[in-house]
Amino acid sequence: MHTTESASPVSLQSEIREVLRAHARLPVDVDTLPDDADLFRAGMSSHASVNVMLALEDAFDVEFPDEMLTRGAFESVEAIAAAIGELVESPAA
Amino acid sequence: MSIAVDRDQELIGRVIAIADEVAAVHADEVDREARFPAETVAALREAGALSALVPETLGGVGASLRAVAAACFELGRRCSSSAMVFAMHQIQVATMVRHLDDAPWFQEYLGELCAQQRLIASVTSEIGTGGDMGRSIAPLSEAAGGRLHFTKLAPTVSYGAHADDLLTTVRRCEMAEQSDQVLVLSRREQTELEQTGTWDTIGMRGTCSPGFTVRAEIDSGQVLPAPFSDVMNQTHVPISHILWSHVWLGIATEAFERGRAFVRGQAKRAPGQPVPAAAGLSRVMNQLSMLRAEVRSALDEFERASEEPGRGRLGTMATILRFNNLKLAASEQAPLICSAVLELVGIVGFKNDSPFAVGRLLRDSLSARLMVANARIHDVDAGLLLIAKDV
Numbered sequence: 001m002h003t004t005e006s007a008s009p010v011s012l013q014s015e016i017r018e019v020l021r022a023h024a025r026l027p028v029d030v031d032t033l034p035d036d037a038d039l040f041r042a043g044m045s046s047h048a049s050v051n052v053m054l055a056l057e058d059a060f061d062v063e064f065p066d067e068m069l070t071r072g073a074f075e076s077v078e079a080i081a082a083a084i085g086e087l088v089e090s091p092a093a
Numbered sequence: 094m095s096i097a098v099d100r101d102q103e104l105i106g107r108v109i110a111i112a113d114e115v116a117a118v119h120a121d122e123v124d125r126e127a128r129f130p131a132e133t134v135a136a137l138r139e140a141g142a143l144s145a146l147v148p149e150t151l152g153g154v155g156a157s158l159r160a161v162a163a164a165c166f167e168l169g170r171r172c173s174s175s176a177m178v179f180a181m182h183q184i185q186v187a188t189m190v191r192h193l194d195d196a197p198w199f200q201e202y203l204g205e206l207c208a209q210q211r212l213i214a215s216v217t218s219e220i221g222t223g224g225d226m227g228r229s230i231a232p233l234s235e236a237a238g239g240r241l242h243f244t245k246l247a248p249t250v251s252y253g254a255h256a257d258d259l260l261t262t263v264r265r266c267e268m269a270e271q272s273d274q275v276l277v278l279s280r281r282e283q284t285e286l287e288q289t290g291t292w293d294t295i296g297m298r299g300t301c302s303p304g305f306t307v308r309a310e311i312d313s314g315q316v317l318p319a320p321f322s323d324v325m326n327q328t329h330v331p332i333s334h335i336l337w338s339h340v341w342l343g344i345a346t347e348a349f350e351r352g353r354a355f356v357r358g359q360a361k362r363a364p365g366q367p368v369p370a371a372a373g374l375s376r377v378m379n380q381l382s383m384l385r386a387e388v389r390s391a392l393d394e395f396e397r398a399s400e401e402p403g404r405g406r407l408g409t410m411a412t413i414l415r416f417n418n419l420k421l422a423a424s425e426q427a428p429l430i431c432s433a434v435l436e437l438v439g440i441v442g443f444k445n446d447s448p449f450a451v452g453r454l455l456r457d458s459l460s461a462r463l464m465v466a467n468a469r470i471h472d473v474d475a476g477l478l479l480i481a482k483d484v
Binding site: 027040041042043044045046047050053054057063064065066067069070071072 | 227228269270271272273322323326405406408409410411473476477479480481482483
């Protein structure tokens with residue numbers, strides 16, 4: 001398990017991409033998408049997005065609270081990084 | 094009393110009168126002949142009820158969703174098909190009103206809808222998507238002169254042949270993924286409807302919902318700007334489940350009232366003697382009160398979540414689960430109530446020509462589990478439950 005405190009933004013995003021590669025079932029290679037690309041538009045289904053969320057919780061040892069569990073919070077690598085960043089910075093939230 | 098409350102009361106009063114004087118009168122014939130409840134819809138048009146949810150600034154009634162839900166309930170008691178047509182039309186109107194984003198074409202269209210009381214049908218289901226409304230196969234393609242066209246194979250379009258206009262989900266463009274959808278409003282004169290099936294069903298016969306191949310050519314302004322994924326979670330699904338469940342509650346309430354009338358008749362005929370059906374009626378009342386509580390609390394929660402800026406809560410998984418639960422619970426409870434009433438009333442409830450007949454109510458209520466199949470909703474919920482926290 002990685003400790004995110006020591007992770008630089010670049011490796012945080014590459015870890016997110018690893019999770020997406022394993023669980024998002026995108027019809028394209030995730031590395032061809034920029035950080036701000038809409039993953040749902042790129043073909044991630046709602047069903048796959050749940051698996052992505054589960055895998056992210058596991059990989060980063062966080063729990064996304066309900067108010068964060070929206071389509072918007074997981075729609076791009078950038079958005080996911082922001083969501084994880086928020087949880088890691090304020091673990092009490 | 095505030096003006097808003099007056100508006101709501103006036104709408105509900107008019108719809109109750111239409112339910113009693115028009116819908117109830119034709120309900121059996123609509124059912125028997127599987128024909129569109131034209132008289133009820135004409136009366137609703139006359140009353141201006143088709144623009145109930147359009148704000149006054151655009152020429153509508155400006156009624157609340159609560160008032161429209163009450164109207165669905167009242168119509169549901171008298172004629173399920175009329176109620177479902179009314180509910181489905183209101184879902185389309187609510188979708189446009191809540192996601193208008195100042196789109197000029199839609200503002201103008203809503204004005205026309207008010208003036209002409211245009212009836213809108215929904216084309217969300219599509220052959221090949223396995224009942225998943227969140228996916229579309231048919232794309233919006235470019236046509237001559239900067240216009241757009243689509244051809245969609247729909248397994249059911251409720252009152253498709255009777256609608257003035259259609260609100261259809263399509264893939265954003267030929268390159269878009271199936272989940273990248275938009276809503277398109279096409280007018281009847283821009284749309285070709287080719288009927289591909291029949292509608293000889295066991296219930297909800299008057300909704301006249303056969304399959305159609307829908308072809309339309311439209312202007313780019315007729316594409317609702319908001320992505321359907323937002324529209325679906327914030328409006329289309331929760332409002333569908335709320336208005337449908339009010340229709341089903343209306344059906345179940347009518348069944349209960351027929352059972353009650355039967356038991357009272359028995360009691361009056363032999364004063365002081367025990368009425369065997371009375372205890373059954375008490376149990377049905379209990380089932381009905383649980384259904385009513387679920388339907389009402391869902392409406393309360395939706396109103397609260399809608400008032401929050403950005404309506405963010407409506408997009409959360411916990412909230413999606415909540416309104417899916419409403420659909421599952423109401424669609425399963427309503428036929429149980431109708432069938433329990435049939436059992437306590439007995440043979441006079443089984444007869445179609447008795448005042449205690451529950452056959453039509455029971456048959457209509459059976460559609461509830463199928464319009465968006467409950468099995469499909471359970472599959473979605475099972476996935477969401479893995480990740481949602483406070484459900």
